[in-house]
Amino acid sequence: MSTIPGIVAVNTFREAVRDRVLYNLIFFALLMMGAAVLVGGVSIGIERDVIVNLGLTAVSVFGIVMAIFIGVGLVHKEIEKRTLYSLLAKPVQRWQFLVGKFGGLVLTLAVNTALMTVGLAAALFYVTRKFERSDATIVVAIYFILLELALITSLTLLFSCFTTPMLSTLYTLGIYIAGVFAPNIRDIGIVTTSPAAKWMATAVYYVLPNFHNFNVMAAAAHQETIPFALIWQNTLYAALYIAVVLLAASAIFSNRDLK
Amino acid sequence: MSTPAIQIDGLTKDYAVGFWRKTMRRSLDHLTLEVNQGEAFGFLGPNGAGKTTTLKLLMGLIFPTSGSARVRGRSISDVGMHREIGYMPEQPYFYDYLTARELLDYFARFFGYDRVEREERIRKFLERVGLAGSADVQLRKFSKGMLQRVGIAQAILHDPEVVFLDEPMSGLDPVGRREVRDIILELKSRGRTIFFSTHILSDAEMLCDRVAVLVGGKLQGVGAPRELVSMEIKGMEILFELHAGYTLPSEMAERATHTGERYRIVVPEAEVYVALEKLKICAARILSVTPLRPSLEDYFLKLVSGQKKPTQAREAMPAEVAQ
Numbered sequence: 001m002s003t004i005p006g007i008v009a010v011n012t013f014r015e016a017v018r019d020r021v022l023y024n025l026i027f028f029a030l031l032m033m034g035a036a037v038l039v040g041g042v043s044i045g046i047e048r049d050v051i052v053n054l055g056l057t058a059v060s061v062f063g064i065v066m067a068i069f070i071g072v073g074l075v076h077k078e079i080e081k082r083t084l085y086s087l088l089a090k091p092v093q094r095w096q097f098l099v100g101k102f103g104g105l106v107l108t109l110a111v112n113t114a115l116m117t118v119g120l121a122a123a124l125f126y127v128t129r130k131f132e133r134s135d136a137t138i139v140v141a142i143y144f145i146l147l148e149l150a151l152i153t154s155l156t157l158l159f160s161c162f163t164t165p166m167l168s169t170l171y172t173l174g175i176y177i178a179g180v181f182a183p184n185i186r187d188i189g190i191v192t193t194s195p196a197a198k199w200m201a202t203a204v205y206y207v208l209p210n211f212h213n214f215n216v217m218a219a220a221a222h223q224e225t226i227p228f229a230l231i232w233q234n235t236l237y238a239a240l241y242i243a244v245v246l247l248a249a250s251a252i253f254s255n256r257d258l259k
Numbered sequence: 260m261s262t263p264a265i266q267i268d269g270l271t272k273d274y275a276v277g278f279w280r281k282t283m284r285r286s287l288d289h290l291t292l293e294v295n296q297g298e299a300f301g302f303l304g305p306n307g308a309g310k311t312t313t314l315k316l317l318m319g320l321i322f323p324t325s326g327s328a329r330v331r332g333r334s335i336s337d338v339g340m341h342r343e344i345g346y347m348p349e350q351p352y353f354y355d356y357l358t359a360r361e362l363l364d365y366f367a368r369f370f371g372y373d374r375v376e377r378e379e380r381i382r383k384f385l386e387r388v389g390l391a392g393s394a395d396v397q398l399r400k401f402s403k404g405m406l407q408r409v410g411i412a413q414a415i416l417h418d419p420e421v422v423f424l425d426e427p428m429s430g431l432d433p434v435g436r437r438e439v440r441d442i443i444l445e446l447k448s449r450g451r452t453i454f455f456s457t458h459i460l461s462d463a464e465m466l467c468d469r470v471a472v473l474v475g476g477k478l479q480g481v482g483a484p485r486e487l488v489s490m491e492i493k494g495m496e497i498l499f500e501l502h503a504g505y506t507l508p509s510e511m512a513e514r515a516t517h518t519g520e521r522y523r524i525v526v527p528e529a530e531v532y533v534a535l536e537k538l539k540i541c542a543a544r545i546l547s548v549t550p551l552r553p554s555l556e557d558y559f560l561k562l563v564s565g566q567k568k569p570t571q572a573r574e575a576m577p578a579e580v581a582q
Contacts (some may be wrong), residue, residue, distance in 0.1 A: 004369060011354070011357075014357075015354065019356065081352050082348055082350075082351075082352050083354055085318070086346065086348060086351065086366070086413055086414075087366075088318065088319065089318045089341060089344065089345070089414075089423075090341055090369040090370070091338055091342045091369055092369055093338050257274075257320075257321040257322060258315070258320045258321060259274075
């Protein structure tokens with residue numbers, strides 16, 4: 001962490017912790033405790049499914065909210081408060097600052113997600129009184145959520161390089177929702193008879209981040225095996241997509257006047 | 260001849276304004292300037308003159324529309340140049356969740372210092388700006404003056420060759436101003452180049468080897484404060500004491516002011532000897548005869564008001580100091 005992006009990342013993480021961002025864990029813990037007690041009392045044979053589904057959905061939703069709402073302010077706040085002025089007068093390149101900010105938020109999200117995973121595991125153990133080998137799929141599902149969050153973070157960072165936090169939030173949310181329904185967009189291209197619409201739908205499908213592929217919550221809840229190929233494909237896809245988005249963000253930010 | 264510390268060549272900055280951003284507003288207009296190594300250089304101008312724009316251009320925070328600049332021979336687009344410079348923005352604001360010590364530690368890391376060196380530098384510079392006792396207080400609890408001091412500490416933490424300070428005295432009480440002045444003088448005594456913007460003219464007059472005056476984005480004059488203001492003598496001030504029983508000639512009595520036995524009179528330079536002869540006849544005891552020169556403030560105000568009248572502005576510009 002002694003590289004310049006590493007130094008910025010650690011400070012970004014420290015900022016999130018001191019701004020009490022991790023307090024969301026309290027709500028998550030309460031949700032999990034409540035769900036475990038409730039499910040233990042009313043569900044018959046599907047306690048595990050309910051807890052895993054609810055837990056993973058909560059991990060995802062909490063993470064997405066954090067990624068977007070913290071992410072949109074990462075650059076904007078530094079410009080507004082002019083904290084960036086002193087920083088960029090040091091031997092720090094703008095892309096290094098951006099990558100550091102990205103790394104810091106992903107680190108925050110990773111710690112947050114890890115702690116939520118512990119809470120989910122505790123709730124699961126409370127309900128089932130055992131851990132099984134097939135529970136490893138939950139870890140894979142969590143890993144995919146983390147990839148998804150990293151991708152969302154890169155998008156918020158990109159938008160916050162040239163627009164307001166409000167618009168950045170709207171753009172990111174819009175892209176996220178469209179990305180979740182990416183297969184449906186592709187299907188429009190398949191069923192349509194108009195060549196223009198087909199071309200458009202196919203182009204949008206390939207350009208949009210495909211968030212649908214990161215969702216394996218149902219498989220994890222039903223203890224289905226997740227193919228290893230999907231793990232590395234998703235990893236590679238997320239890494240490449242994030243790299244492209246951060247490159248675009250760096251290109252925009254490096255040429256922007258800081259007023 | 261050694262490379263100038265700062266070399267600005269035709270630096271211009273236009274901002275797009277308006278809803279469609281079609282109209283351009285010129286904030287800085289072909290600024291050409293050189294600052295020598297080891298100089299304390301004051302950058303003067305009223306609000307909106309382009310001082311902060313210049314500093315932001317030099318720091319790479321904004322990009323020039325045209326022109327170029329070099330610091331210690333390196334282009335301002337070269338981030339490596341930032342190892343040799345320090346910068347304090349106007350009304351500095353820092354991460355308020357950090358303490359002063361943590362902030363300086365954060366910035367010191369960018370220069371690759373190890374832990375021991377960082378700690379040593381932080382201790383030394385917090386002491387120098389008078390914040391040793393508040394090192395572990397979160398910056399959100401700092402006053403404006405304390406933030407200003409942190410700003411100076413972070414700017415000089417790595418012992419840069421060239422220090423840029425944007426309004427370093429603003430927001431400081433007299434003690435704080437004195438401390439900042441001492442820091443600037445100390446940096447200067449160690450051969451560092453200091454480039455600071457200010458509109459506190461007395462500070463510029465006291466600290467600067469040379470000053471530049473910027474009005475409406477245009478350079479109006481550059482030179483030593485004394486050169487800029489010594490073009491004319493406004494009059495001669497005579498201080499004297501008049502003993503009991505003696506009276507001043509009526510034409511002098513009308514123009515003199517006095518407190519007790521001590522009198523003050525201002526006469527045109529050409530009439531000073533005549534006035535002294537008359538005072539001799541009155542048996543006055545001459546205390547001092549001082550030429551009244553325009554202050555830097557007079558010069559500054561002349562340029563600022565002259566900007567509204569282009570012809571006068573050209574006349575006001577001292578030809579011998581324009582670079």
